[in-house]
Amino acid sequence: VAQNPSTAQPVTRRLRRLLLGKAMGVMTQMQEQVSLKPDPSSIKDVKDEGVCRKSLLLAVERRASTLLTASAALRTDRAFLLEALSRNGLALAYVPVALRGDREVVLAALRSEQGRWAFMYASEELRGDRDLVMEVLRQHGSCLKHASSALCADPSIVLLAMETDSQALGHAAKELFSNRHFMLKAVRHCGLSLRLASDAIRADRDVVLAAVRQNGAAFQYAADELRKDRLFALAALRSGNEVIGFASEELREDKDLLQAARRRRKSIEKDEQDPSVSVVDAEKTVVV
Numbered sequence: 001v002a003q004n005p006s007t008a009q010p011v012t013r014r015l016r017r018l019l020l021g022k023a024m025g026v027m028t029q030m031q032e033q034v035s036l037k038p039d040p041s042s043i044k045d046v047k048d049e050g051v052c053r054k055s056l057l058l059a060v061e062r063r064a065s066t067l068l069t070a071s072a073a074l075r076t077d078r079a080f081l082l083e084a085l086s087r088n089g090l091a092l093a094y095v096p097v098a099l100r101g102d103r104e105v106v107l108a109a110l111r112s113e114q115g116r117w118a119f120m121y122a123s124e125e126l127r128g129d130r131d132l133v134m135e136v137l138r139q140h141g142s143c144l145k146h147a148s149s150a151l152c153a154d155p156s157i158v159l160l161a162m163e164t165d166s167q168a169l170g171h172a173a174k175e176l177f178s179n180r181h182f183m184l185k186a187v188r189h190c191g192l193s194l195r196l197a198s199d200a201i202r203a204d205r206d207v208v209l210a211a212v213r214q215n216g217a218a219f220q221y222a223a224d225e226l227r228k229d230r231l232f233a234l235a236a237l238r239s240g241n242e243v244i245g246f247a248s249e250e251l252r253e254d255k256d257l258l259q260a261a262r263r264r265r266k267s268i269e270k271d272e273q274d275p276s277v278s279v280v281d282a283e284k285t286v287v288v
Contacts, residue, residue, distance in 0.1 A: 057084055064090035064114075078105070085109040089118035101125055103132065116140035124148070134160060141165030149173065155182045159189070166190035183207055191215030199223065205232065212236045212243060220246035230254065237261060 053074070059066040067075065067084060074080050075096060084091050085105065089112035092100060099105050101123035109118040119127070119136055120143075126132055128148030134157065136143045141164035144152060151157045153173035159182075161168035169186055176182050178198035184207050186193045191214035194202060201207050203223035211218035219227065219236050226232050228248040236243045237260055244252060244261045251257055 053080070057087060060084045060091050061087040064088045065094060067091045067094040078102075081105055082108045085118075086112055088112060089114035090121075092118045092121040095121075097123075103129075107132070107135075110136055116143055119143045120146040122146075130154075130157070133157065137161045137164065137168075139164065141168040142171075144168045145171040147171075155179065155185075158182075159185055162186065162189050162193075166193070169193050169196055177201070180204060180207065184210055187211035187218065188214055191218035192221070194218045194221040197221070202226075208232075209235060216243045217246070219243040222246075224248070227251070230257065233257060234260060 056066065056070055056074070057080075059069075061084075070080075075094075076099070081095060081099065082105065085095070085108040089109035092106065092109040095105065100121060103126065106118075106122045106126055109115065109121070112118065115136070116139070119140070127146055128150060130151065133143075133147050133151055137147075137157065137160050141161035144158065144161040144165075145168075147157070152171060153175065155176060158169065158172040158176060161171075166189065169190070177196050178201060180201060183193070183197050183201050187197075187207060187210050191211040194208065194211040195218075197207065202221060203225060205226065208219070208222045208226055211221075216236070219233075222236075227246065228251065230251060233243065233247045233251050234257065237257070244257065247257070
């Protein structure tokens with residue numbers, strides 16, 4: 001069937017208009033969708049300033065390294081850092097280097113539950129600050145290993161560290177191990193510290209006796225000549241039965257020494273049953 005040209009033309013124009021209208025509608029929808037996509041920078045701003053600031057603090061509390069996801073502005077924001085470090089002191093490792101020398105910032109980390117591990121991230125200057133280091137050592141003696149070399153050679157600083165961690169002596173400067181006055185105080189606090197003493201100190205009768213009084217097992221670190229000395233072994237025995245096992249092989253078979261050890265053991269057992277017996281009275285029972 002032939003179409004009339006006069007009627008076909010208007011249909012074509014209407015079809016074009018219809019298609020054009022649909023195309024325009026699709027384009028409009030696409031533009032609206034694009035306009036609804038958030039700007040990444042705006043999200044970051046909201047994150048730093050709004051509810052996400054609190055979320056970030058919670059995240060840092062769980063994992064210190066989360067602090068790295070904070071903006072540059074937040075990582076230099078003192079109020080934010082003080083709060084974050086009080087929740088997780090290990091976050092000090094991710095604080096800008098300049099702020100690791102800030103006393104207030106570092107103290108916030110040190111006073112947290114993770115303080116003993118946070119100290120190593122403080123600036124070199126603060127790790128040599130006597131007052132700050134003393135405050136740390138009163139809580140965590142093991143932190144002595146991160147203190148400056150000058151403070152590790154300071155007898156009073158090392159003894160302070162030993163009050164909360166007897167093993168802290170292992171981080172002290174080696175020259176202290178041959179200091180008689182210092183080692184005498186050290187072994188009175190922890191007899192086993194004798195193991196770190198110099199040869200001359202381990203042969204010092206007063207120092208060894210002080211160590212054995214604190215812990216009989218310290219006798220194993222005494223110089224060989226003392227461990228072979230019968231009279232000295234008897235004096236050491238007054239401090240504990242452990243010494244008999246650390247005396248020389250010859251003395252371990254000494255009948256008088258073994259008998260004294262047995263008397264000492266019975267005295268200790270009696271003391272445990274009757275706490276009214278004094279230590280002085282107990283020592284008097286060791287007579288040869």
